[in-house]
Amino acid sequence: MSVAAASAPLTRQGLRAARQAAWVTAVLTAALLAGICIGETPISVTTVLQVLANRLWGADHALDAIEAGIIWSYRLPRTLVAGACGAGLAICGLVLQSLLRNALADPWLLGISAGASTGAVLVTVAGLGGGMVAMSGGALMGALTAFALVAGLARLSGGGPGARGAGQIVLAGIAGSQLFNALTSFVIAKSASAEQARGLMFWLLGNLSGVRWPDVHLAVPAALIALIVVAAHARSLDAFAFGAESAASLGVPVRRVQVVLIGAAAMAAAVMVSITGAIGFVGLVVPHAARLLVGVRHGRLVPASALIGAVFLIGADILSRVLIPGQVLPIGVVTALVGAPIFAVILIRHRGAS
Amino acid sequence: MLSGQDLTLRRGGARIVDGVTLAVQEGEVLGLIGPNGSGKSTLMRLLAGLLRPDQGQVTLEGQPLAALGPRGVARRLAFVAQFSETAQRLTVRDAVELGRTPWLDARAPWSPQDEAHVTHALSLLDMAGFEARDWASLSGGERQRVHIARALAQTPRILMLDEPTNHLDIRHQLQVLDLVARLPLTVVMALHDLNQAMRCDRLAVMQAGRLVALGPPAQVLDDALLCDVFGVRAQRLTDPDDGSAILRFQPR
Ligand SMILES: Nc1ncnc2c1ncn2[C@@H]1O[C@H](COP(=O)(O)OP(=O)(O)OP(=O)(O)O)[C@@H](O)[C@H]1O
Ligand SMILES: [Mg+2]
Numbered sequence: 001m002s003v004a005a006a007s008a009p010l011t012r013q014g015l016r017a018a019r020q021a022a023w024v025t026a027v028l029t030a031a032l033l034a035g036i037c038i039g040e041t042p043i044s045v046t047t048v049l050q051v052l053a054n055r056l057w058g059a060d061h062a063l064d065a066i067e068a069g070i071i072w073s074y075r076l077p078r079t080l081v082a083g084a085c086g087a088g089l090a091i092c093g094l095v096l097q098s099l100l101r102n103a104l105a106d107p108w109l110l111g112i113s114a115g116a117s118t119g120a121v122l123v124t125v126a127g128l129g130g131g132m133v134a135m136s137g138g139a140l141m142g143a144l145t146a147f148a149l150v151a152g153l154a155r156l157s158g159g160g161p162g163a164r165g166a167g168q169i170v171l172a173g174i175a176g177s178q179l180f181n182a183l184t185s186f187v188i189a190k191s192a193s194a195e196q197a198r199g200l201m202f203w204l205l206g207n208l209s210g211v212r213w214p215d216v217h218l219a220v221p222a223a224l225i226a227l228i229v230v231a232a233h234a235r236s237l238d239a240f241a242f243g244a245e246s247a248a249s250l251g252v253p254v255r256r257v258q259v260v261l262i263g264a265a266a267m268a269a270a271v272m273v274s275i276t277g278a279i280g281f282v283g284l285v286v287p288h289a290a291r292l293l294v295g296v297r298h299g300r301l302v303p304a305s306a307l308i309g310a311v312f313l314i315g316a317d318i319l320s321r322v323l324i325p326g327q328v329l330p331i332g333v334v335t336a337l338v339g340a341p342i343f344a345v346i347l348i349r350h351r352g353a354s
Numbered sequence: 355m356l357s358g359q360d361l362t363l364r365r366g367g368a369r370i371v372d373g374v375t376l377a378v379q380e381g382e383v384l385g386l387i388g389p390n391g392s393g394k395s396t397l398m399r400l401l402a403g404l405l406r407p408d409q410g411q412v413t414l415e416g417q418p419l420a421a422l423g424p425r426g427v428a429r430r431l432a433f434v435a436q437f438s439e440t441a442q443r444l445t446v447r448d449a450v451e452l453g454r455t456p457w458l459d460a461r462a463p464w465s466p467q468d469e470a471h472v473t474h475a476l477s478l479l480d481m482a483g484f485e486a487r488d489w490a491s492l493s494g495g496e497r498q499r500v501h502i503a504r505a506l507a508q509t510p511r512i513l514m515l516d517e518p519t520n521h522l523d524i525r526h527q528l529q530v531l532d533l534v535a536r537l538p539l540t541v542v543m544a545l546h547d548l549n550q551a552m553r554c555d556r557l558a559v560m561q562a563g564r565l566v567a568l569g570p571p572a573q574v575l576d577d578a579l580l581c582d583v584f585g586v587r588a589q590r591l592t593d594p595d596d597g598s599a600i601l602r603f604q605p606r
Contacts, residue, residue, distance in 0.1 A: 101441065239455050241440045248404055251428025251456030296442045
């Protein structure tokens with residue numbers, strides 16, 4: 001009897017996990033396929049699958065070389081990076097919202113993305129190698145500096161949990177973003193040669209054009225590491241619901257968890273920014289959408305945010321390619337068009353709650 | 355059981371807790387009383403390991419708190435703060451389940467036993483019908499009871515409550531006080547109602563950061579102390595039912 005009682009919930013848990021994994025795979029595959037098929041030149045799913053089969057399993061389908069090239073070297077890496085970037089930014093936003101207990105926290109709004117841009121640009125210009133890893137390292141330094149500055153300013157100006165604190169940190173974030181965006185413009189204007197500079201608009205708004213396979217090899221592991229680290233701390237994040245002191249009284253090593261999670265979040269944001277520039281509002285909007293769907297417990301919220309973030313950014317990328325025929329919008333334009341109204345709604349609702 | 359030696363905490367040049375030495379005995383209910391700002395909440399935070407003293411040391415079951423680590427402390431000691439709010443849309447059950455945090459990790463995932471602790475704690479605080487309610491929809495007293503239920507779900511040996519009867523209606527005040535007296539736990543609680551404090555096993559009296567008296571209520575709450583620490587005169591009445599003393603206060 002006790003054996004049956006113990007194993008019954010176990011198999012039920014196993015079933016639920018299997019069902020969830022199937023769900024996630026299906027949604028992600030559908031989004032990736034859509035991202036590859038839809039575009040200026042529509043490509044059929046069959047062709048895409050045949051190209052993948054040729055490349056991954058050495059199949060031998062006869063295909064148009066140009067189409068195959070578009071799929072393999074252009075659309076697939078672009079879609080994969082969009083997914084990784086969406087997941088990474090969403091996790092970053094979720095961690096900031098939970099640890100700062102602030103519904104408006106987001107790497108872009110808090111100036112972390114701007115700091116990462118500055119760091120990446122500085123590394124490129126200083127000639128420390130334009131390699132992606134060096135740029136990501138510079139972006140990480142920039143992101144952490146920006147976070148320290150913004151958090152410090154918010155604290156000095158009387159920020160903290162609650163409605164007023166939420167306002168303070170967003171104001172501090174504006175100051176930080178402006179400062180770092182100005183620094184980025186300054187550095188680019190002063191010293192970047194045309195080849196070095198990816199252009200100011202790239203760093204300020206975010207853009208997925210020019211993404212290639214090496215970017216995938218950086219973005220996907222970064223998103224996965226952030227996901228795993230944060231998911232492993234799901235219970236600790238739950239314990240922050242009533243604040244850091246309450247978390248400490250529940251046995252959470254508060255300082256260590258804060259350092260590890262802010263570090264993971266900054267790492268994810270920095271890597272993404274160094275590849276795609278600063279894409280706004282993803283980290284703000286996605287965790288709120290995920291809460292509506294799966295509730296506030298981080299055991300489900302973390303994976304749900306990652307999945308929704310991936311799908312959201314792949315969708316935004318598709319939109320950016322088809323919205324104006326013959327022209328590709330920067331993806332940051334699309335996310336801002338969606339994100340800014342949602343930001344307004346959260347702002348109003350937040351006011352109502354306090 | 356739990357003891358602090360020579361605890362001192364300075365903030366902004368002042369000593370808000372000043373050389374307090376206090377040993378909590380196993381199984382007792384220790385009441386912490388004193389005027390506003392006398393350092394009760396701060397002393398409780400020091401004892402619970404939530405603040406680090408500038409001087410002195412806290413030991414729990416013979417070990418320094420640092421040696422036990424945050425998890426080790428949280429498995430033995432639960433703390434309910436005076437104020438504690440959230441803007442998240444937690445349900446009552448979610449909030450009480452947080453109490454199981456120190457017992458869970460990758461090797462010990464959520465189990466039916468945890469479920470049972472949570473359900474039991476909710477029923478002890480009369481909150482069984484509220485499990486699905488949103489935190490934001492609760493009244494102040496209901497929130498207080500959920501916090502206490504969360505602390506009990508932690509299955510601690512020591513329960514520390516900062517003004518637990520704050521916000522509670524009279525029936526639930528009595529219920530909470532009866533509950534903590536009845537449970538096989540060591541309890542430290544800050545109180546303002548001196549008649550409620552009379553029901554504790556011992557009282558510790560704080561004044562301007564110092565521990566000025568420690569002992570059984572009848573001994574501690576004498577006329578001189580009431581006048582000196584609280585600035586009141588007291589008349590002692592006797593309950594004709596059970597002969598217990600009731601204090602009635604007047605301004606000095
Ligand atoms: N971080 C701080 N900086 C400066 N002063 C502080 C700080 N924290 C607490 N205090 C002061 O220390 C004193 C003791 O505070 P504490 O909260 O312990 O009092 P209390 O006895 O719990 O009061 P109450 O009955 O009002 O709850 C107060 O005067 C308070 O203003
Ligand atoms: Mg207090």
